[in-house]
Amino acid sequence: MIRAGLLPARLPTARTALALLLGGTLAASGIGLSHWSGSEKDEAESALARMQRQHAQLATETAQLRQQQPALQAALVHWKTLAARGALLPPAPAMWSSEAARIFARHDIEAETLRFTSTPALERSVETSSARILTHAADIDVGLRHEGRLIPLLTALMAAHGAVVLPRACTLARNDDDAVKHIQARCRLDWLTIATPPQDLAR
Missing domain, CATH: 1.20.5 (Single alpha-helices involved in coiled-coils or other helix-helix interfaces)
Incomplete structure (x- = not known):
């Protein structure tokens, strides 16, 4: 219960x-x-x-x-x-020499054919990923009637197509042996170009 x-x-x-x-x-x-x-x-x-x-x-x-x-x-x-100005094109010393010869002729200046020397360190074939400046130097040895003709000549050379042309040094000497060309000018100029990296390295 x-x-x-x-x-x-x-x-x-x-x-x-x-x-x-x-x-x-x-x-x-x-x-x-x-x-x-x-x-x-x-x-x-x-x-x-x-x-x-x-x-x-x-x-x-x-x-x-x-x-x-x-x-x-x-x-x-x-x-x-x-x-x-063509500075991004490959170096062309033969073309530069021909252009310089035409400039000398226009200025009524006798000069030997330019011979270019390049900087070995910049001519090596090692590929890099950055642009490089290539330098080619040439010497001119010309007779001038007076000092004032040097500047127009250098200006014309600096305006040449295919490179950036820069005068590095010039010396002037009096030439008493020549009755017309009283001044002897010796100058070294640099032809500068830029080598751009290959497309596969630039990417």
């Missing part, structure tokens, strides 16, 4: 048990959703921080490029000038 005092005042019905079960399930689901939402928020904040760092880096690089733009534009102008 079961005593009445030991029985609960009210036994849970099936509906009550189901309600308790659903409540526990929803509570557990709420905890899971809260945890999942917090993890997603952390990932979103991390992604936002990465984007902000990338944006700051791009802004810094853009500012640096803007500061370098004048220098880059000036370098581009110089590069185009060199290309227009």
